[in-house]
Amino acid sequence: MSSVLFSPISIGSLALGNRIVVSPMCQYSSDDGSANDWHLMHLGMLANSGAALVVVEATHVERHGRITHGCMGLYSDHNEAALARVISSVRRAGSAKFGVQLAHAGRKASAQRPWEGPTALKADGDPWETIAPSSIPFGEGWHKPREATEADMERVRNAFVSAAQRALRIGFDEIELHLAHGYLAHSFMSPVSNQRTDQYGGSFENRMRFPLSIVRAVRAVVPKSVPLGARITGSDWRPDGLTPDDAVAAAKALKAEGIEFVCVSSGGITGDTRNPAEPGYNVPIAARVRKEAGIVTRTVGLIVTPEQAEAIVSQGEADQVSLARAFLDDPHWAWHAAKALHAEVARPPQYARVGPKLWAPAAAKQ
Numbered sequence: 001m002s003s004v005l006f007s008p009i010s011i012g013s014l015a016l017g018n019r020i021v022v023s024p025m026c027q028y029s030s031d032d033g034s035a036n037d038w039h040l041m042h043l044g045m046l047a048n049s050g051a052a053l054v055v056v057e058a059t060h061v062e063r064h065g066r067i068t069h070g071c072m073g074l075y076s077d078h079n080e081a082a083l084a085r086v087i088s089s090v091r092r093a094g095s096a097k098f099g100v101q102l103a104h105a106g107r108k109a110s111a112q113r114p115w116e117g118p119t120a121l122k123a124d125g126d127p128w129e130t131i132a133p134s135s136i137p138f139g140e141g142w143h144k145p146r147e148a149t150e151a152d153m154e155r156v157r158n159a160f161v162s163a164a165q166r167a168l169r170i171g172f173d174e175i176e177l178h179l180a181h182g183y184l185a186h187s188f189m190s191p192v193s194n195q196r197t198d199q200y201g202g203s204f205e206n207r208m209r210f211p212l213s214i215v216r217a218v219r220a221v222v223p224k225s226v227p228l229g230a231r232i233t234g235s236d237w238r239p240d241g242l243t244p245d246d247a248v249a250a251a252k253a254l255k256a257e258g259i260e261f262v263c264v265s266s267g268g269i270t271g272d273t274r275n276p277a278e279p280g281y282n283v284p285i286a287a288r289v290r291k292e293a294g295i296v297t298r299t300v301g302l303i304v305t306p307e308q309a310e311a312i313v314s315q316g317e318a319d320q321v322s323l324a325r326a327f328l329d330d331p332h333w334a335w336h337a338a339k340a341l342h343a344e345v346a347r348p349p350q351y352a353r354v355g356p357k358l359w360a361p362a363a364a365k366q
């Protein structure tokens with residue numbers, strides 16, 4: 001039977017050759033938000049990974065919306081020119097399509113790079129003031145954020161619009177809004193971090209109000225020819241947090257605002273919550289979202305083997321699988337998945353002598 005993982009899919013007018021996505025992964029290596037030669041190498045490598053789509057790391061819409069001093073941004077002309085250079089180069093090197101994830105880190109901003117220690121910037125590390133729905137820190141050792149005002153929300157919304165316009169000028173094939181992992185939008189959506197008593201807190205509708213207003217504003221400038229999606233929370237993994245029911249409701253609300261796909265992830269709302277450690281821990285939630293909200297659904301989280309990925313899409317639990325660490329471990333993951341599943345995958349002509357011509361004689365000798 002032919003592989004479903006390696007069958008094509010279209011999201012609006014974006015045609016993808018297979019169902020494999022490289023998940024966005026912060027590199028913490030930008031210069032004041034600008035991509036550089038590290039990104040040229042990293043994304044160039046992934047352009048030839050065999051995944052039909054590579055989503056560029058969380059790219060922040062304002063300078064103070066970055067997680068760390070090394071995080072990528074699209075808040076200046078320099079950021080735009082630097083990312084345009086990288087994307088046009090890696091497109092020439094490989095066949096993958098490229099998306100970008102637009103983000104604002106909220107109360108998780110002003111942090112150290114992970115390898116410097118998973119906590120807020122110290123006084124001598126050039127920290128900045130963070131914003132959040134409520135003035136509650138992410139955890140011990142994190143900044144106490146300032147409660148966002150209407151003016152902050154308007155500024156951030158405009159920054160999302162402006163970053164989306166920059167992404168369109170760069171020519172990204174799709175745009176994904178980061179509404180998960182405890183960053184600003186998710187922190188408004190979750191009752192754990194949002195304890196406001198105004199029209200932005202309390203009921204699910206109120207907690208969705210600001211994130212949905214961002215979606216509406218961005219959708220107004222992104223043409224139908226460029227799919228707009230969102231990474232959402234399947235569960236906060238806490239009894240007082242967002243649930244799979246909320247994920248379904250959020251996906252429906254996002255779809256009504258013109259969101260064309262969701263990527264179901266989870267966790268990250270506080271420093272002390274942990275995601276499950278089972279393979280594909282978000283898959284059952286994604287399956288519910290896909291079925292009940294009727295939206296193109298990708299999912300992520302401990303998807304590692306080709307057989308596991310094939311089962312997820314062939315059983316209709318998700319339309320696409322998104323893999324992060326497996327691609328860092330093996331930048332040709334999708335080539336090896338194609339081999340395991342007896343499928344075809346795009347390789348650049350320079351590397352065409354790899355594949356059946358390499359493996360078949362070795363296999364015949366066994």
Ligand SMILES: Cc1cc2nc3c(=O)[nH]c(=O)nc-3n(C[C@H](O)[C@H](O)[C@H](O)COP(=O)(O)O)c2cc1C
Binds near residue numbers: 301322323
């Ligand atoms: C180095 C690294 C950086 C990450 N940066 C981002 C990011 O920019 N945006 C995001 O939504 N998730 C980010 N994540 C989470 C991954 O996209 C993914 O959801 C998570 O690692 C689970 O998938 P995996 O088990 O395939 O690694 C990052 C993960 C890693 C390992």
